[in-house]
Every structure is written in structure tokens, then in C-alpha cells.
Amino acid sequence: MSNSVEISSEESQKWNEEENIEEDGVSDENVNDTPKDKKMKGAMASLMKQMVSSKQPFYKMSLPICFSEPRSLLEKFTDMGKYFELFINASQQETEEARFLEILKFYLSSWLVQQDVRNPFNPVIGEVFSCHMEHKDGSTTHYHSEQISHHPPSSAFCYTNKKNNAIFHSYLQPTSKFWGNSFESCMDGKLIFELPKYSEEYLVDVPKIAVKGVVLGTLTTEVSGSTVLTCKKTNHTAEIEFKGKGLFKNKNFMIAKVRHPSSKKSLYTLEADWDGKINILNSKTNKTTTFFDINSFKTLDMVVPPVAEQPENFSRRVWGAVIKNINADNEEEAQAQKHLVEEAQRTQAKERIEQNNLDWTPKHFIKSDNTYIHSQLSNFKNRNFITSNFFKLLKNTIHNIRMYTSSLLRNVNKTVATFNSIRGFASKSGEIKVKFPRKYETYLCDGPANECTTTKEELITHFTDMTRMRRIEMVADSLYKKKLIRGFCHLYNGQEAVCTGMEAAITKNDHVITAYRDHTFMLARGATPESVLAELLMKSTGCSKGKGGSMHMFTHNFYGGNGIVGAQCPVGAGIAFTQKYNNTGNICLTYYGDGAANQGQLFEAFNMAKLWDLPCVFICENNKFGMGTSQARAAAGSDFYSRAHFIAGMKVDGMNVLAVKQAGKFVADWCRSGKGPFVLEMDTYRYVGHSMSDPGTSYRTRDEVNEVRSIRDPIEYVRGLLLEHKLATEDDLTAIEEAAREEMDKAAEFAINSPMPDMRELYTNVYKEEVPIRAVELDQSFRP
Numbered sequence: 001m002s003n004s005v006e007i008s009s010e011e012s013q014k015w016n017e018e019e020n021i022e023e024d025g026v027s028d029e030n031v032n033d034t035p036k037d038k039k040m041k042g043a044m045a046s047l048m049k050q051m052v053s054s055k056q057p058f059y060k061m062s063l064p065i066c067f068s069e070p071r072s073l074l075e076k077f078t079d080m081g082k083y084f085e086l087f088i089n090a091s092q093q094e095t096e097e098a099r100f101l102e103i104l105k106f107y108l109s110s111w112l113v114q115q116d117v118r119n120p121f122n123p124v125i126g127e128v129f130s131c132h133m134e135h136k137d138g139s140t141t142h143y144h145s146e147q148i149s150h151h152p153p154s155s156a157f158c159y160t161n162k163k164n165n166a167i168f169h170s171y172l173q174p175t176s177k178f179w180g181n182s183f184e185s186c187m188d189g190k191l192i193f194e195l196p197k198y199s200e201e202y203l204v205d206v207p208k209i210a211v212k213g214v215v216l217g218t219l220t221t222e223v224s225g226s227t228v229l230t231c232k233k234t235n236h237t238a239e240i241e242f243k244g245k246g247l248f249k250n251k252n253f254m255i256a257k258v259r260h261p262s263s264k265k266s267l268y269t270l271e272a273d274w275d276g277k278i279n280i281l282n283s284k285t286n287k288t289t290t291f292f293d294i295n296s297f298k299t300l301d302m303v304v305p306p307v308a309e310q311p312e313n314f315s316r317r318v319w320g321a322v323i324k325n326i327n328a329d330n331e332e333e334a335q336a337q338k339h340l341v342e343e344a345q346r347t348q349a350k351e352r353i354e355q356n357n358l359d360w361t362p363k364h365f366i367k368s369d370n371t372y373i374h375s376q377l378s379n380f381k382n383r384n385f386i387t388s389n390f391f392k393l394l395k396n397t398i399h400n401i402r403m404y405t406s407s408l409l410r411n412v413n414k415t416v417a418t419f420n421s422i423r424g425f426a427s428k429s430g431e432i433k434v435k436f437p438r439k440y441e442t443y444l445c446d447g448p449a450n451e452c453t454t455t456k457e458e459l460i461t462h463f464t465d466m467t468r469m470r471r472i473e474m475v476a477d478s479l480y481k482k483k484l485i486r487g488f489c490h491l492y493n494g495q496e497a498v499c500t501g502m503e504a505a506i507t508k509n510d511h512v513i514t515a516y517r518d519h520t521f522m523l524a525r526g527a528t529p530e531s532v533l534a535e536l537l538m539k540s541t542g543c544s545k546g547k548g549g550s551m552h553m554f555t556h557n558f559y560g561g562n563g564i565v566g567a568q569c570p571v572g573a574g575i576a577f578t579q580k581y582n583n584t585g586n587i588c589l590t591y592y593g594d595g596a597a598n599q600g601q602l603f604e605a606f607n608m609a610k611l612w613d614l615p616c617v618f619i620c621e622n623n624k625f626g627m628g629t630s631q632a633r634a635a636a637g638s639d640f641y642s643r644a645h646f647i648a649g650m651k652v653d654g655m656n657v658l659a660v661k662q663a664g665k666f667v668a669d670w671c672r673s674g675k676g677p678f679v680l681e682m683d684t685y686r687y688v689g690h691s692m693s694d695p696g697t698s699y700r701t702r703d704e705v706n707e708v709r710s711i712r713d714p715i716e717y718v719r720g721l722l723l724e725h726k727l728a729t730e731d732d733l734t735a736i737e738e739a740a741r742e743e744m745d746k747a748a749e750f751a752i753n754s755p756m757p758d759m760r761e762l763y764t765n766v767y768k769e770e771v772p773i774r775a776v777e778l779d780q781s782f783r784p
């Protein structure tokens with residue numbers, strides 16, 4: 001469990017009244033208490049008293065040092081690997097069911113042992129811990145872990161055994177709650193067991209651990225909560241329930257049911273209480289046998305690198321003085337040393353903010369969707385085909401193109417081959433052919449092919465452009481939360497492929513107009529991030545001299561930046577009219593949202609654009625929501641691409657930059673050849689809330705957002721192609737991400753340090769020619 005504990009002072013007041021702590025702070029005596037237990041309870045009771053009298057919330061109080069287990073949480077995670085030998089057994093089983101049962105055994109084994117009642121230290125950001133184990137078969141398992149963030153605390157760890165092709169990893173966010181007489185520790189995140197050789201991935205949660213009797217009664221731990229172990233490939237599941245000590249049981253116990261869709265009844269029932277033995281009932285034979293006996297199993301030693309080889313940020317070095325003093329029973333000194341470590345972390349965090357170093361980048365783990373995976377996993381044999389992304393992508397593809405049967409999921413070789421054919425293959429010339437997972441849907445036209453040829457250069461350019469866009473929005477988000485950006489601010493996260501792919505299909509002489517979600521369009525059109533961020537910060541160096549803000553950005557052949565929903569559509573038609581009138585050969589891309597698609601003025605613009613065959617591409621970015629209203633609740637029909645009746649249209653996978661670009665080329669040619677306007681519907685998704693005041697989770701579930709992120713993320717799609725075809729390495733792509741981060745951080749610094757506009761700017765850019773300000777006497781008016 002972690003040290004961050006939540007409780008309000010009201011809760012504790014109530015608890016204090018109910019439990020009636022004695023004046024000296026020491027409560028009820030329990031005959032079973034060891035002197036150490038008594039000390040812990042006494043310290044806890046004093047803390048509670050102090051908290052009530054000072055009216056401080058509990059989380060602001062530091063837990064007494066006697067509650068600290070002398071090791072960091074990163075080291076404590078090694079408890080989950082103590083029985084790794086079982087995982088190796090799993091990798092050597094021939095049948096799917098046998099592998100599943102062994103993995104279940106490995107998982108359960110970690111919780112069958114009595115847990116320490118004390119808290120490990122909350123690792124400091126950047127802290128690492130590693131070790132290894134030698135196995136009977138001569139193989140080695142390596143364990144690596146790293147603290148990814150401090151607020152909220154989150155840690156990543158990874159066990160790998162190359163010889164047996166076995167991986168166990170996780171990215172966890174621990175939280176603790178205090179319930180008066182007990183602490184409860186929860187870990188958000190999944191434990192992931194991978195057997196790449198079989199393309200199998202197993203997911204499960206961490207049970208809750210409660211330390212009871214922290215003030216009254218006996219100090220014990222309880223494991224509780226229910227979870228399901230799932231193998232996505234074979235569809236085996238185990239519904240597991242951990243039950244703490246009830247009224248009539250004085251032991252933790254666990255019950256699990258193993259199921260498979262091929263059978264209505266459960267295949268096995270497992271039961272254990274905390275004497276370390278698990279029994280298994282086979283439903284077919286109705287026989288119960290011992291599944292696992294912890295007492296007859298020898299765990300392996302974890303070999304920690306010698307002190308001389310431990311880097312400065314290694315857990316045992318970071319916490320060295322604290323550990324030493326706890327072990328020597330020098331509590332006061334231990335507490336003081338712990339305070340020093342925590343204070344150093346706070347100071348560093350402050351410095352990072354001051355230096356505008358907005359995010360922390362882990363050294364050994366890479367962000368992948370919503371999780372962090374160890375950088376070495378990308379080189380792991382056969383692993384390319386096993387990530388959850390792959391299965392989700394595959395499932396999605398099956399659903400959408402209805403080409404594959406469900407048996408595909410059970411046949412690894414076939415699956416790999418299919419995956420290759422979906423994602424493309426490299427030709428000798430270095431070009432790769434990519435088949436699009438989602439087909440174009442067309443209206444009054446044939447549309448382009450559902451595949452394209454691309455190159456390393458093109459993919460790297462798309463990757464770079466989209467990464468820069470994602471990063472500038474992250475920086476905007478952070479600046480907003482620091483109250484440096486005020487007013488409206490709409491972010492584009494998730495939709496990057498639309499703006500990037502379309503820009504790649506046109507020239508800088510063409511024209512673009514959009515709504516208020518416009519920051520990334522500025523980058524696409526060639527504006528500097530400085531001019532965008534400075535505008536967001538209302539600075540004179542901004543693209544609109546700080547007078548427009550988020551919704552009013554302009555650059556060469558880019559007309560904003562429009563806050564009135566749909567208003568840019570007739571203006572876009574007007575810009576296209578100018579092109580036709582002046583015979584420039586250029587076109588205008590007019591973007592709007594699925595919400596704006598129901599606006600009357602759009603249909604007026606459609607009518608005139610077709611009447612005069614204007615070179616206007618109307619692009620509906622269907623991100624599924626208009627503020628908090630889903631497209632399905634706002635639109636009578638969802639066919640935005642065929643809405644213009646007399647104008648040809650096409651629906652495009654807006655998360656696939658290659659499909660967008662190909663569609664963009666097709667429609668640009670269409671418009672330039674004089675065929676008139678075209679309507680594109682981009683099937684895309686907004687990851688963040690509508691604007692900064694919307695958390696974006698009340699009208700859709702987090703799962704929905706996570707699902708899209710993990711299956712269809714536009715940047716991950718390009719990353720996948722580059723890595724799969726060996727056109728780039730993880731390091732190359734990390735370097736691009738680093739460069740984007742640096743560029744945007746520098747731009748933020750520039751914006752922060754820029755001056756505000758001069759007051760006289762209030763009177764400029766209002767009229768084309770300088771005229772007196774209305775309602776003010778000429779001689780009294782302020783003139784620049």
C-alpha cells in the first residue's frame with residue numbers, strides 16, 4: 001500500500017467520537033499485540049488526535065515512521081514475482097487451458113502470503129529498482145521498475161524472461177484510503193501477462209489490501225475485491241473473489257471459477273484460505289485435488305545489483321538513510337531523513353515548473369496508449385503481434401470489413417499473416433503498400449482505392465507533424481491549468497490525422513478555414529508554435545497580436561478560428577468563389593463539426609457552392625459529439641457525407657492519415673478540374689472534453705475514450721507502420737517526440753516572457769482605415 005492516504009477531518013472527528021480515544025492517545029489494549037503493534041497503534045491514535053485538534057485533513061499529515069516498511073514500493077512489487085517459476089511453467093504448457101491454469105496459479109500465489117502491515121515508501125519521480133532471478137532451466141528473469149509520476153503517483157514495472165518468451169508487466173496507480181480503524185490500498189491498472197510465443201495476453205486487476213486494527217483490535221491484513229483474469233485470445237476467464245475475514249471466518253479466503261465460452265458450466269472451481277493451499281474442483285470429474293501448496297514451493301532469491309552498480313536514483317540509494325535508521329530503530333532520524341527525500345522531490349518539481357519543463361519523461365518506460373511499457377519490450381521476440389492494440393485493431397477490422405472469421409483469433413500464423421496484409425508490406429524499392437483497415441464510403445462518385453503506397457519519408461513527416469500537434473495541445477492544456485491561458489480553449493487531441501492528411505494533399509496556395517478548434521491548423525499551415533502559444537496567452541507576439549485568443553488564429557491563407565458554430569461554412573464558400581472568380585486554380589478547405597452539420601447556413605452554402613460549382617471541399621469532422629451531445633442525439637441521420645443531396649461525398653477513416661491524404665488528393669483534383677464542390681466526412685474522435693471546462697466524461701465513458709485511443713490512435717497507427725516495416729527504431733521515434741517536446745516547451749517560454757499588447761492596440765485592426773471610435777467625442781477620444 002502507498003503512503004498517500006485520503007480522509008477528511010469530519011470523518012476522523014466522527015471516528016474519534018465513536019471510538020472514544022483515550023486522553024493519552026493510546027487506545028484499547030489487545031492481548032495479542034506485540035510491542036511493535038502497540039507502538040504503531042499508539043502513534044496512530046496520537047496522529048488522529050493531533051489531526052482532530054489541528055483540523056488538518058489526514059492526507060496533509062505524515063504517517064508515523066513506524067508504519068513504514070523499510071523498502072520502496074518499486075521493490076515491494078517484486079513480491080508479485082516471487083513465484084515466477086510458475087509463470088515459466090505456464091510458458092511450457094502445451095494446451096491453452098493448461099497455460100491459463102498455470103498463469104492463474106502464478107497470479108494467486110502472490111496474494112496467498114501474509115502481507116506486511118506497514119507501508120512501503122512512495123517512490124520519488126524517476127526512481128528505479130531492478131534485480132534478477134536465476135531459474136532451474138538456466139534462464140534468467142529480469143525485473144525493472146520506474147516511478148513515472150509523483151502526482152498522481154504511478155509506477156511501471158516489467159519482468160522479462162527471454163529464453164521462455166515470458167513477460168509480466170504493469171503500470172499501476174496506487175491510492176490509499178483511511179477508514180477510521182483501517183487503511184485500504186487499491187492499485188488502479190492492470191497486471192499483464194504475455195506469452196508472445198502463443199500470441200497470448202492475460203489481464204487481471206490487483207486485489208485490494210486492507211490493514212485493519214490500526215488503532216483498535218488486532219493489526220492484520222486482508223485481501224479483498226473481485227476481478228476477472230482474462231485471456232483475450234483463447235477467451236478463458238477466471239472470476240476471482242478475494243474475501244477478507246468475515247464474522248465467522250478468521251482467515252482471508254478466495255474462490256475462483258474458471259470458464260470458457262465452449263461450456264455453459266464453469267470448468268474448475270478453486271478455493272483457498274490463507275494457509276497457503278489452493279484446492280481445485282474439476283467439474284467434469286467432480287474431483288478435488290491440491291492445485292498449489294505454497295508451503296512446498298521454494299521461491300527464488302532476487303539478486304539486486306551491488307551497491308557500486310546502483311545508480312543514484314536506485315530505490316535503495318534514494319531511501320538508504322531512511323532504511324538504515326528504521327532498521328536501527330532510530331525513528332526520529334528515520335523520519336527526518338524521509339522528510340529530506342520528500343522535500344527534495346518537492347523542490348525539484350517546483351524547479352521543473354519554473355523552468356517550464358512541463359512534463360516528466362521516464363527513462364526506461366515508453367508511453368503506449370494509456371500505459372507505459374518497458375523500452376526493451378519492443379525488441380522482444382514475436383511480441384509485435386501480441387500487444388492489446390493488435391488484438392483490438394484486429395477485432396475492429398473484423399467487425400468493419402467482415403472479412404475474417406472468429407476462428408482467425410485462434411490461429412496465430414494465420415493471424416500474423418492477416419495482420420501483415422492489413423497493415424501492408426515493403427517492396428524492394430523501400431516503398432510500402434498499405435491496405436486501409438476501413439474502406440471509403442462514397443456518394444455520387446467512385447472514390448480512390450482502399451490502399452496506397454507510402455515511403456519512410458512520408459511516414460516520418462506525418463509522425464512528426466502529428467506529434468508536434470499533440471504536444472502543442474498538451475502544453476496549451478498545461479498552461480490553461482496554470483491559469484496562464486484564460487477564456488475559451490478547444491483542443492484537437494485525437495483528430496490530428498484529419499488536419500495533417502488534408503494539408504499534405506494540398507498546396508500552401510490553397511485556402512483553409514475552420515471553427516474554434518484551430519491551434520493545430522496553424523502549425524499545419526506553417527505558423528510557428530510561438531505565434532500560437534503567445535496568442536493563447538494574449539501576448540503581443542501572438543498571431544493576432546494577443547487580441548484574438550484561442551478561437552481567432554490566422555496565418556497565410558488560413559482564415560481562423562470562428563466561434564460561431566457553422567459560420568465559417570458560407571465564408572469558406574466565399575473564399576472558394578474568389579478562387580473561381582479570379583481563376584487562381586486554388587481550392588478552399590472548409591471544415592466544420594458534426595454539430596455544425598445541422599446548421600441551416602451550411603445548406604445555404606452547399607446550394608450556392610453547387611449552383612456555381614465552386615472549388616470548395618466541405619469537411620465534416622465527425623468527432624461524434626457537439627459539446628456534450630452525441631451525434632446520434634442531434635442528427636436525424638448519420639450520413640454526413642451524403643447530406644448535400646446534389647454534391648458528391650465520401651466518408652473517410654479520419655484516424656488514418658494515409659487514407660485522409662489519399663481522399664484529400666482525390667477531392668483536390670475533383671475541385672481543380674471544375675467539377676465543383678465535394679463533401680468529406682471524417683470519421684474521427686475527440687479524446688479530450690469539448691473545451692477546458694468539460695472533463696469529457698459525463699456523456700461518454702472513460703472506457704469508450706480509451707477504446708478509441710488504444711485501437712485507432714492516429715499517431716500510434718503511423719508508429720506501428722514505421723516499426724513493423726523497420727523503417728524506424730523506437731529510438732528514432734523517441735527522438736522526434738523529444739524534439740517536439742523541446743520545441744513546444746521553448747515556444748511556451750517565449751510566450752510566457754512576451755509582453756502584453758499595448759493599450760493602443762484596442763483601436764487598431766478594427767476598421768480597414770482609421771476612423772474615430774463611435775460614441776466618443778472626437779476631441780476626447782484616445783488616439784494611438
Ligand SMILES: Cc1ncc(C[n+]2csc(CCOP(=O)(O)OP(=O)(O)O)c2C)c(N)n1
Nearest residue numbers: 517563564565593594595596623625626627
Ligand atoms: C451558433 C452557435 N450555437 C451554439 C454555440 C455553442 N457551441 C459552441 S461549440 C458547439 C458544439 C459544436 O459541435 P461540433 O460542430 O460537432 O464541433 P466540435 O466541437 O465537435 O469540434 C456549440 C453548440 C455557438 N458557439 N454558436
Ligand SMILES: [Mg+2]
Nearest residue numbers: 593594625626
Ligand atoms: Mg463534433
